[in-house]
Amino acid sequence: MxxxxxxxxxxxxxxxxxxxxxxxxxxxxxxxxxxxxxxxxxxxxxxxxxxxxxxxxxxxxxxxxxxxxxxxxxxxxxxxxxxxxxxxxxxxxxxxxxxxxxxxxxxxxxxxxxxxxxxxxxxRSENEPNKEEAQDQASVKTNIPVCVTLRQQLNIKKSSNKNPTILSCIKIGNTLVFTDCSNKRLIFCNSDSTDIHHIPLSYRPDYITEININTVAVSCVGKSTILIINISKGSVTSTINTSGYCSGISYNDNNLYVVIDWSIIHVMDLAGKVIRTIPLPSGLIFDFTVDRDSKSNIDKD
Missing domain, CATH: 3.30.70 (Alpha-Beta Plaits)
Known part of the structure; x- marks a missing residue:
């Protein structure tokens, strides 16, 4: 009932x-x-x-x-x-x-x-912006130049009994790596979506980041776990347990940056030791990136 x-x-x-x-x-x-x-x-x-x-x-x-x-x-x-x-x-x-x-x-x-x-x-009435705030928001939006051109579309072939649900993707050299959370695996293919192969995992992978050409880190939200995976050998080399649900993940300068409970970022080493905590500007942050200048680009759904 x-x-x-x-x-x-x-x-x-x-x-x-x-x-x-x-x-x-x-x-x-x-x-x-x-x-x-x-x-x-x-x-x-x-x-x-x-x-x-x-x-x-x-x-x-x-x-x-x-x-x-x-x-x-x-x-x-x-x-x-x-x-x-x-x-x-x-x-x-x-x-x-x-x-x-x-x-x-x-x-x-x-x-x-x-x-x-x-x-x-x-x-919603309490959260509606007044006229001046609405104008400010509009000016901010219109001052951000955005231009997107579709250069290529990839079709990840499906097997007869496994339909992938892809949540995150990275590019390592000429190889694309996808997290297939429906089937608990990573999917690999080249730039023309051929030569597809997989690495099966024990947990459902959600978000992924590159550590080096042979290694990736994958967050598993439901298990509050990060998997360090050697993709050349196809094996998990270490596991990090986080203090909360880990979603977005990025790597820079020997440190992992991980979104915890959709509200903060933990900066940790590859052994899982938390070095510092960064508060996020708003709630419900799912994914983000850290560029070479250590400036965060945050994706809020």
């Missing part, structure tokens, strides 16, 4: 009778989702199932998971406005998400259990 509940204030934000226009169908509303599961369920498996849903999401989905915490299974998501305006559509979409989670997490659906999903829609 799935029970979807929320505060009265949140329920009143959207009226079931509100006219859903074509413009409204393209509007996504930020929502915090709290998942309350039975204590007998494997929280790690539930986390991995929902995180897999996040990674494999498509732009046309009505619920898009942006981030999830393994500690309390709190999620930051975006939900299509027309779904939030219709309680029946909302329940249907939540049930689809929960059905996928139950299947992927190997939950016995024949046993009676109550699963609760609490939705919390933030008050």
């Amino acid at each position: 799935v029970n979807i509940f929320g505060s009265e204030e949140n329920v009143e934000i959207f009226d079931d009778t509100e006219l859903v226009t074509e413009d409204n169908k393209r509007i996504l509303i930020p929502v915090f989702m709290q998942l309350d599961i039975p204590t007998s369920w494997d929280k790690t498996k539930v986390f991995e199932a929902i995180d897999e849903f996040r990674l494999t999401g498509t732009p046309d989905m009505n619920i898009r998971i942006k981030a999830i915490s393994i500690d309390d299974l709190n999620m930051y998501a975006e939900i299509a406005k027309q779904v939030l305006c219709n309680v029946h559509e909302l329940r249907s979409e939540i049930n689809k998400l929960m059905s996928t989670m139950l299947s992927e997490a190997d939950i016995d659906t024949k046993e009676h259990a109550e699963l609760c999903v609490n939705l919390n829609v933030p008050d």
